[in-house]
Amino acid sequence: MEKTKYAPPVTGSYILKNIRLETGFIMDETGAKETRTELFCIEVSEGKITKIFTNNASLPGAIDAKGYLMLPAFSDMHVHLDKTLYSLPWQAHSPKKRSILDMIAYEQEIIPELLKTSTERAGLLIDLMQGYGTTFARTHFNVDTTSGLRSLENLQKALDNKKGSFSAELVAFPQHGCFYTDSAPLLKEAAQLDSVAFIGGVDPFGIDRNIEKVLDFTVELALDNNKGIDIHLHDGGKEGLCTIEYLAEQALKNPSLQGRTYVSHAFVLASLPSNELERIAEKLAAAKVGIVSSIPFGKLVMPVPALAKHGVNVLAGSDNIQDHWSTFGTGNMLQKANLIADLYGWRTEFDLSRTLRFATHNVLPLDNEGNMQWPKVNDSAEFVLVDASCSAEAISRISPTMAFAHQARLHWKEAERDAALGKFE
Amino acid sequence: MNRSILSRKEFIRNSAWALAGATLIPGMLFADEREEHAGLNSLNVNNTGKSFTLKNVRLETGFDYEDGDVVATKTGIFSVEIANGKIKKVSTGQPHADAIDVKGMLMLPSFRDMHIHLDKTFYGDKWQAVRRRTGGVKGMIALEQEILPEMLKNSTYKAEKLIELLQSKGTSFARSHVNIEPTSKLDSLRHLQKALDNKKKGFGAELVAFPQHGVFYTNTAPYLKEAAQAGVDFIGGVDPFTVDGAIEKTMDFTIQLALDHHKGIDIHLHETGESGLKTVEYLISKVNENPVLKGKTYLSHCFVLGKLDQAKQEEMAEKLGAAQIGINSTIPFGGLIMPIPMLMKHQVKVMTGNDSIVDHWNTFGTGSVLYKANMAAQLYGHNTEFGLSRMLGLATAGPLPLDDKGQQQWPKAGDAADFVLVDASCSAEAVSRLSPVKSLIYQGTVVF
Ligand SMILES: [Zn+2]
Numbered sequence A: 001m002e003k004t005k006y007a008p009p010v011t012g013s014y015i016l017k018n019i020r021l022e023t024g025f026i027m028d029e030t031g032a033k034e035t036r037t038e039l040f041c042i043e044v045s046e047g048k049i050t051k052i053f054t055n056n057a058s059l060p061g062a063i064d065a066k067g068y069l070m071l072p073a074f075s076d077m078h079v080h081l082d083k084t085l086y087s088l089p090w091q092a093h094s095p096k097k098r099s100i101l102d103m104i105a106y107e108q109e110i111i112p113e114l115l116k117t118s119t120e121r122a123g124l125l126i127d128l129m130q131g132y133g134t135t136f137a138r139t140h141f142n143v144d145t146t147s148g149l150r151s152l153e154n155l156q157k158a159l160d161n162k163k164g165s166f167s168a169e170l171v172a173f174p175q176h177g178c179f180y181t182d183s184a185p186l187l188k189e190a191a192q193l194d195s196v197a198f199i200g201g202v203d204p205f206g207i208d209r210n211i212e213k214v215l216d217f218t219v220e221l222a223l224d225n226n227k228g229i230d231i232h233l234h235d236g237g238k239e240g241l242c243t244i245e246y247l248a249e250q251a252l253k254n255p256s257l258q259g260r261t262y263v264s265h266a267f268v269l270a271s272l273p274s275n276e277l278e279r280i281a282e283k284l285a286a287a288k289v290g291i292v293s294s295i296p297f298g299k300l301v302m303p304v305p306a307l308a309k310h311g312v313n314v315l316a317g318s319d320n321i322q323d324h325w326s327t328f329g330t331g332n333m334l335q336k337a338n339l340i341a342d343l344y345g346w347r348t349e350f351d352l353s354r355t356l357r358f359a360t361h362n363v364l365p366l367d368n369e370g371n372m373q374w375p376k377v378n379d380s381a382e383f384v385l386v387d388a389s390c391s392a393e394a395i396s397r398i399s400p401t402m403a404f405a406h407q408a409r410l411h412w413k414e415a416e417r418d419a420a421l422g423k424f425e
Numbered sequence B: 001m002n003r004s005i006l007s008r009k010e011f012i013r014n015s016a017w018a019l020a021g022a023t024l025i026p027g028m029l030f031a032d033e034r035e036e037h038a039g040l041n042s043l044n045v046n047n048t049g050k051s052f053t054l055k056n057v058r059l060e061t062g063f064d065y066e067d068g069d070v071v072a073t074k075t076g077i078f079s080v081e082i083a084n085g086k087i088k089k090v091s092t093g094q095p096h097a098d099a100i101d102v103k104g105m106l107m108l109p110s111f112r113d114m115h116i117h118l119d120k121t122f123y124g125d126k127w128q129a130v131r132r133r134t135g136g137v138k139g140m141i142a143l144e145q146e147i148l149p150e151m152l153k154n155s156t157y158k159a160e161k162l163i164e165l166l167q168s169k170g171t172s173f174a175r176s177h178v179n180i181e182p183t184s185k186l187d188s189l190r191h192l193q194k195a196l197d198n199k200k201k202g203f204g205a206e207l208v209a210f211p212q213h214g215v216f217y218t219n220t221a222p223y224l225k226e227a228a229q230a231g232v233d234f235i236g237g238v239d240p241f242t243v244d245g246a247i248e249k250t251m252d253f254t255i256q257l258a259l260d261h262h263k264g265i266d267i268h269l270h271e272t273g274e275s276g277l278k279t280v281e282y283l284i285s286k287v288n289e290n291p292v293l294k295g296k297t298y299l300s301h302c303f304v305l306g307k308l309d310q311a312k313q314e315e316m317a318e319k320l321g322a323a324q325i326g327i328n329s330t331i332p333f334g335g336l337i338m339p340i341p342m343l344m345k346h347q348v349k350v351m352t353g354n355d356s357i358v359d360h361w362n363t364f365g366t367g368s369v370l371y372k373a374n375m376a377a378q379l380y381g382h383n384t385e386f387g388l389s390r391m392l393g394l395a396t397a398g399p400l401p402l403d404d405k406g407q408q409q410w411p412k413a414g415d416a417a418d419f420v421l422v423d424a425s426c427s428a429e430a431v432s433r434l435s436p437v438k439s440l441i442y443q444g445t446v447v448f
């Protein structure tokens, strides 16, 4: 994983020329065989895309996007920015077999030390992700009796340092249980903060041994404070299933939770017979409860295609990038989308192009019929420029990011900047 | 990895260091110091056939244990002398004044891609996705008959581009299959040989004459015979039952050709049913009859092994191990998982390769075999220091700096000077974090 540097951003109003946009599919009897693209000029002003017009390669004062493909900004929908070993000396996963409860004890031991430098490391992890064009994350942060709210405070400092180039929505994550350790009061405190968008959780059965008690507490906290919910669920078997169903029922009863309630991992769904899976998928879709997955690809494979088919909102994220849980995260959402395409056999131009949504939090340049739907005038200027001819290529070849705009602030990779801006300045 | 936010002093003071279980290595160099180093080329080394010395080279020297488990890899800083394409000396002493400082970069055996099709790629050409097709392998043969004449027109150029991609990922050697069939005749081979000749200072290859369109399904046998005398190292094959309709006839032809010309064998076998198993068993029996083929006979893919029950897998692994037949796998995941750890347990030589990089079969190849090792580590749960360090062997097609007991076994004086310099602290980190390859040296020549 190579580190990359961005030049100071271009801010204010600007026009980009030679921007490649997808404009349609070229069809034959087997379906979409190619993606049609054309070059455009795009005007950005006051944080928005204000004009999209026919390319003028000799437009004076315009920034040259050199034919790079413009794609919706990349979002990592499950990550732990607050708790990483990234940038510390290498340490492999421990050979000791540790249960989830052992891991809690281990965290209680290491967290005080990790917190001393967690702001710096969160910043470096964000640098890594930005190198791959990610400018938004849903990050869980530990709320537990060891960390208190310090993991949040340190993370917020890191996010403040990245203001203008990276944003996040925060999930208050009781990694050590709500009641197994006495984290409930801390969660209540966190839930009152504006900066917190979701109430998290983890294995209500596996850790707190009481599904209803934990979920009732979580749901009430979300409702009282007008937050979403995103709980980690590794529990399998009937307890895992019961957790999902109970949460879906709560969302059905409380419409304000719909569209902002998520189950992360939800491994139990991988082991259901297809009729049972179908029933659950329909229930999740009706309750507008989403699934967030890091896309495991070994013995356990998530039924992402079946969930998506039934209208369940499936999001993807890195989860661990380099920490005491796992050391394999790349931080690259195009790589994650590539893995998804490879794993589920989405290899054609059309299928690859659809897979992009896992990197872009569901935003796609073309709809399923090939109509252009992004970008549009008045869209906020959140995008990446990649060295690819179309999104299918970007997914399959994991094309490099050359620049990104976050809140309209345009960041070029250092090596690219002069060529792009030469005439602009 | 980027560690530049912390200065060396702060870093050592940082108590999280000790917490992370890391040993403080004397002379450890930091990312911010290493970053100035941009490959050996920047130092104007142009030394084909000449000698040079690298200093501040990080080499693995052993494992650290805790309660009997490997918890870390010990490394030390060395000078490495290279002369006449070989490693002449590895020492801890004071290096020459003109030694090149590689600033603590980790030296690993260079990577080898042991299953790839350098002759037949879209790489370097316009993007095109795989199309939905019907007709199975035979449909693909018909497709190839249609598109190969066009693809051959610039196949030397594309092969060179592909070789450059592999080099950039630390690979300096490949086993490449080359299409031999009535459409390409020997042109795919000749075009690739030209590319390899152009790239020979920085890249080596062994070639497999690959009858992609069957030995008899299309009349390829005469071309294979010709290819066997035209600079190939292996006789290839593909799904004898599915394509040619007969296992024994095709296998007998292949084996005889290999024996007559003192070649190895490397056969693509995708068949998962009874015919797949029969093909494996037939090959084992033939290799046992002709021991000269032991150690140079391979099955590529061999998906059928992933479909067998565990007892049968064990039995086949044992037989393959005894016959010294190797397995070449792209490490598939999802639908089918190969029993690679079990094969390794039975001393079957398992190697990996990208197969397709971007072509009409598949467009997902990264060109990196370190990535293959990383995927294998994830797939098989080899996530500890020891497990990760062993997976490096998939990227190098064998050589590992440390043996299983932690004894240093590479590099040694007299070894070929084929190595990479990687921005990592040990091979476990390189595998898990896909650490960037900063330099590639092939037979003593600095590629970059
Ligand atoms: Zn998580």
Ligand SMILES: [Zn+2]
Binding pocket: B115, B116, B117, B177, B268, B300, B355, B356
């Ligand atoms: Zn192949």
